[in-house]
Amino acid sequence: xxxxxxxxxxxxxxEHWWFAARRRIVAALIARQxxxxxxxxxxxxxxxxxxxxxMLQGFGRVDAIEPDEAARALASRRGxxxxxxxxxxxxxxxxxxRYDLIVxxxxxxxxxxxxxxxxxxxxxxxxxxxxxxxxxxxxWLWGAHDVAHHHKxxxxxSTLRDALFDGGxxxxxxxxxxxxxxxxxxxxxxxxxxxxxxxxxxxxxxxGLNALxxxxxxxERYWVTRATLPFGVSLLAVAEPAAG
Numbered sequence: 001x002x003x004x005x006x007x008x009x010x011x012x013x014x015e016h017w018w019f020a021a022r023r024r025i026v027a028a029l030i031a032r033q034x035x036x037x038x039x040x041x042x043x044x045x046x047x048x049x050x051x052x053x054x055m056l057q058g059f060g061r062v063d064a065i066e067p068d069e070a071a072r073a074l075a076s077r078r079g080x081x082x083x084x085x086x087x088x089x090x091x092x093x094x095x096x097x098r099y100d101l102i103v104x105x106x107x108x109x110x111x112x113x114x115x116x117x118x119x120x121x122x123x124x125x126x127x128x129x130x131x132x133x134x135x136x137x138x139x140w141l142w143g144a145h146d147v148a149h150h151h152k153x154x155x156x157x158s159t160l161r162d163a164l165f166d167g168g169x170x171x172x173x174x175x176x177x178x179x180x181x182x183x184x185x186x187x188x189x190x191x192x193x194x195x196x197x198x199x200x201x202x203x204x205x206x207x208g209l210n211a212l213x214x215x216x217x218x219x220e221r222y223w224v225t226r227a228t229l230p231f232g233v234s235l236l237a238v239a240e241p242a243a244g
């Protein structure tokens with residue numbers, strides 16, 4: 001991503017409703033679909049500025065990698081450990097068979113060779129290990145946000161399942177999420193395309209609105225960790241290495 005995107009993330013990702021609610025959803029997803037024993041080893045791939053590290057440290061011992069140097073330095077300060085560098089699929093030095101859980105939160109869509117990257121990550125899982133990931137969904141929502149963030153694609157449930165299968169994984173659970181706010185997001189992006197006035201969608205709302213949006217979005221954790229929602233702005237998945 002551009003330097004300005006990382007800088008903006010560092011300003012808002014602690015409190016902004018989208019980041020805060022996603023952390024709550026991911027924490028609930030791990031607890032229900034990828035439960036971990038004490039002392040579990042966790043890897044976050046694409047840690048960005050480190051806003052997820054404290055949440056993940058509640059589940060075990062965390063390592064992380066992030067290709068951007070400045071973001072990596074901030075993530076290291078936030079996490080209290082040295083975040084590694086490198087870029088998938090060929091530029092990371094990670095021990096095989098080490099991790100009980102690997103997490104990619106809105107990362108896979110940035111990687112040109114997503115299947116090859118998943119194949120590499122599969123080798124880093126310990127026996128019984130799982131991968132948890134989130135990605136942007138619904139390709140017709142593609143817009144200025146995707147371009148600014150250097151996305152390679154938005155996924156459908158089918159294309160994400162295929163990518164995981166080709167990467168050597170079996171999907172245990174998958175669902176769309178950010179579904180309650182989907183009509184607003186879809187209408188906003190459609191209107192922006194028609195008027196050719198696509199603006200920033202990372203502005204920090206007033207405190208009351210920010211809290212309300214976080215509450216609405218985070219409420220989905222009660223459903224998406226148990227059931228499959230048929231539409232949404234994003235997709236989440238939990239997968240494990242396929243047999244054979």
